[in-house]
Amino acid sequence: MSSERLIYLPLGGAGEVGMNAYVYGYGKPGKEKLILVDLGVTFPDMDGTPGVDLILPDISWLEARKDDLEAVFITHAHEDHVGAVAHYYDRLGAPIHARAFTANIARRKMEEHGHSEKAVKTASAWPETVKAGPFSVGFVPISHSIPESSGLVIDSPGGRIVHSGDFKIDENPIVGEPFDHDLWASLAEPGVKALVCDSTNVFSHHDGRSESTVGQPITDLVQASKGMFVCTTFASNVARVKTLAEAGKRAGRSVCLLGRAMRRMIEAAVETGVLKDFPATVSPEEASNIPRENLMLIVTGSQGERRAASAQLANGKYNGMVLKEGDTFLFSSKTIPGNERGVIHIINKFSEMGVDVVEGDDRYHVSGHANRPDLDAMHKLIKPQIVVPMHGEHRHLREHVKLAEANRISGVLAVNGMMIDLSGNAPKVAEYVETGRTYVDGSIKIGAMDGIVRDRIRMALNGHVMINVIMDEEDEPLGEPWVEVMGLAETGRSRAPLVDVLEEDLAQFMGRAGAKTLTNDDKLEEGLRRVARQSAQNEIGKRPEVTVVISRLTA
Template sequence: MQTKTLKIIPLGGLGEFGMNCLAIRWEDDILVIDAGLMFPETELLGVDVVVPDISYLVENKAHVRGILLTHGHEDHIGGLPWVLQELKVPVYGTEFTLAYVEGKLEEHKMLDEIDLIEIQPKKKFTIGPFTIEPIRVTHSLVDCVALAIDTPVGVIIHTGDFKIDLSPPDGKPFDLHTFAEYGKRGVLALLQDSTNVERHGYTPSEWAVKPRLDELFSRTQKKLFFSCFSSSIYRIRIALELARTHGRKVAVIGRSMNESTEIAQDLGYLDIPPGLIINPGQLRDFPPEKLMLLISGTQGEPMSALSRAAVDTHKHAKIEPGDTVILSSRIIPGNEKSIFRVIDHLYRRDANVICDDGSSGLIHVSGHGSREEMRLLINLVRPEYFIPVHGDYRYLRQHAQVAEETGAIGGAIVIEDGDVLEVNQQQARKNGKVTAGRVLIDSGSTIDVVEDLVIKDRRTLSEDGIVLAVLALNKKSGLVERLPEVVMRGFGGSDITEPAREVVMRCLDSLSPEEKADYGVVKEKVRVELKRFIQKSTGRRPMIMPVVMEI
C-alpha cells in the first residue's frame, strides 16, 4: 500500500487573479509551475507590482529542481526576475514563452545567470522523479501548453490557461487527443483553469472577431487605430491580414507592441509581406484612408502610446476628426477609470471609438474556456481528484461544483494559497499550511517583503520621509493658479524644497491643456519627475503624494 504522498502547494493564484505559482513536491524534489505577478490595487501607494511570497521555496531551495512555464502572460511569468533572485534554477518553457522571459531577464541583468530550457508539445523530459509531457492548448497567446506530470503516485495534469479552439489562426489546435489518452490511462489529479467558470456555453474561436473587424475596416474612411493586448498575437495577425486586404499600410506604435510583433515575426507566428509595415515617421507620406496604426495602451496606462495619442502628445500618432479607434480587448477589473478617461479624450478628438459592447458583433473574444469546455475536458480526463486553480475563492468553489456535476471525477477539492494538499492513490487531504502571501515591489528597488501595508508605510516614512506636492489648478482653463507647495518631512541635509518646486513648475508647464484637465496624468507626471529629482539629489526614495486642488 502506497503511504508516501505527493504534495501540491499553491503559492499564488488560488484566492486571487494573478501571481500564479504552484509547487509540486515528492520527497526531496520540488517542481514549480509558473511564477506570475499581479498589478496592485489603487490603495497600494507606491507599489508597482505584486509577486507571490516564496518563503517556502527559499527555505527549501536545495530541493527546487526547476520552474515550468505554461505560457508567457505576465500573471504567469512576470514574477520570474524576483523569484530567480532567490532561486538560481533552470526555467523550462516553449520557444515563444522563453523569448518573453529572455527580455525580462535581460532587463534585470540576469540572463547570463539562468539556464533557459526549451520544451515542445508531445516531447517528454525528466526532472528528478518527475516525467513531464507538455500538451498543446490554445489561449489568447501563442505557444501555450498544459503540463502532464508523471509522479511516483500517478499522473497530474495542470491545464495552464486554456480554451478549446480547434481552428486557431496559427493552425495549431488544442490537443484533445492527448488529453483523452491520459484519461484512458488514468489521471490522479486535474488542476484546471477557473477563470471563466461564470460564463456558460463555449468561448468563441479567435476567428470569431474577423467578420466584425472586416466590416469596420471596410467602412472606415480615415485613419484606423487598432489597439489590443500586445501579447494577443492571433488578434495582431488578423488585424494585419485585414489591413493588407483593405489596402492599408501599417505602423506599429508602442514599445510592447513593437517587441511582441518582432518576436512573433522572428519565430514564424506572423508572416508579414514586404512593404506592409512602414516606419512611424512615414505616416505623413500616405493618405489617411491608406493607414492603420497598430498601437499599444488598451488598458489606458497613463504613459502608453494610445493614452498619449488621445491627448495629442504623441510624436507620430495623431488622432484627427473622423479617425476610427478600435479597442479589441476586455476591460481588466480595476482599470475602468483609466480606460474610460482615455475614451473620453478620444471622443474629444471627434474619433469614432469602437469598444467590445457585444451589441453588433464581436471585436474581442476571451482566451479562457467557458463552462462547457471545462466539462468537456473533465469528461475526457476523468481524474480521481479535481482541483480548480486561478481565481477568487468564489470561482474555485463554483468550478468544483461544475466538476462534481459531471460525475466524471472521484472528488473535488478546493485549496487556497499556502494549503498543503497531500495526494496518493488512496486519498487526498489537506495537511497544514506553508507561508504564502504577497510581496510588494517598488520599481527599481530590491525585493521588499511586507506583510502589512501599514508597516510598509511606516517604514517608508521613517527611513525616507514623505513629500506632498500641492498643486492649484484652474478647473476651466487648466492654468496654474499659484506656485506649487512642496512639503517635505523626514529629510535631513540640505534643503531642496525650492529646487523641487521648480521641478514641479517645469513639469506642469510641459503639459498640454488637455493633460492638465486629466488629474490622473498630472499626478503621475509630477510624481515621476519629483521621484527622479529627489532620488538623484539625496539618494532617498520617499513616498510622494501629489495633491491637485481645483480652483
C-alpha cells in the same frame, strides 16, 4: 502505506486572476522534491498600491527550500505566468523550461535583469518530457490567446497530474496550435490523479467562440471607417494582432505597430517561427506621411495602462501621431476587472477629441479562456479522480468545484497557501503556508507588509505635516516650532493660514511642556504629533501624517 506524498501548493493564482505560481512536490513530508509551474506577476492600481511598478508572489517558503527545487516550468508567455522569472532567478536558481516562443520571451527578460540566458531551456512538445527529480514533465500543446501555450503532464510515483494552464477549446486559433481532442483524451489512458484546471470563465455558460470568427467583423469595421483607424489589444495576443493587421491590409490601409511590447511580441513570434506571413508594416516615421484615411495603427494599452501608447494618444500625442475628430479607436479586448477606471478615462479623452470609440463589443473580441462548456468537456476528456480549480478568484474556484461534483468528480477548493495532499483516494489539506505579495517599487523589492505602501496611502489620504524644532544646550526651545505642509488646504475654519494655526498651537504646547518632556525626544515628538493632528482636525477636518524633526545643540 507509502511514506511519500504528492502535494500541490499554490503561492499565487488561486483566489485571484494573475500572479500564477504553483508548486508540486513528491517525497517524505517536509522533504519533498519540488517543481514550480509558472512564476508570474500582477499589476498595481493607484487605489491600493500607489507608485508600485509590479506585484510578485511571495516566494519565501519556496526560497527556504530552494535546494529541493528541481526546475521551473512555464506554460506560456503571458506576464501573469512568466513575468517574475527574471526577478526571482537569483533567489531560486533552478533551471527554467519552456517551449520555444515562451523561452524566447523569458530569455529577453533574463537579459534585461543581467542573468544568463542559458538558464532558460527550450523544451519540445509532448510526447517528449523533461526529467526533474521524481517528476517527468511534458508540454502538451493547447489553444489560448498566445502562441505555443501548453498544458503540462506531470508524472510522479504518486500518480499523473494534468495541469491545464490557461486554455480554450479552439480548433482554428489563427496562430498557434489548434485544440487536439484525441491528444488530450490520450492523456487519460494511464489514469489521472488530478486535473488542475483554469477557472476564469466558469460562469460563462455559452459555447466559446474561435479566434477565426473575429476577422470579418473587424475588416467590415475598418472598411466602414473614414479617418485614421486605431485599435488596441493585448500585445501578447499575436493571433489578434495578425487578424487586425490583415483587416487593415484588406481595407487598403498601411499598418503601423506602436508600443514596445507589441513590437517585442511580434519579433519573438517571427524569430521562433510561430508567426508566418505577417503583413508588412510601416515605421512611425513613415506613418506620419501617410494620409489619415489610408493608415491603421495597432497600439498597446488595452487595459488603460498609463505609459502605453493608447493612454499617450489620449493625452495628445505619441510618436508624432495625433488623433482627431472622425478617427476611430477600437478596443479589440476585454477589460480585466479592476482596470475599468483607466479604460473609461481613455475613452472619455478620445470622446472629447471627437474620436469614435468602439469598446465592449463581442463581435471584435473572443476570450482566450475556456467557458463552462469547455471546462465540462475537459473534465470528460481527462477523467481525473480529482479536479483542483486554479486561475480564478474564490468565487470562480468554488463554482468550478460544483461543476466537477456535478460530473461526479471529487473537487477541492485550494487557495494560495493551502497545501493539498493528493496521495491516496481523497485529497486533504496537509498544512497552511503563509503567502502574500512582493512589490517591485522602483529598483527594489519590498514586502506588502513592510508598511511602505501603507504609509504612502495614508499620506495620500490625509496629507503630511513636517514639524521642525531646535533645542539649545539647556534643553530649552530655540525659537518657536516651524511647520511645512503638503497635500493640505491652505486655510481652514478660522480663515487663518493653516501653517500659522499649527505653529501657534505647537508653540503653546512647547511653552507648557515640563522638563521631562523637553529633555526626552520620544515624549516631545509624541506630544507635538498629537497637537498637530488635533489642530489640523479642528481646522480642516483632517488628521494628517506628521513627521517631527528635533535638533539639539550641544555645548
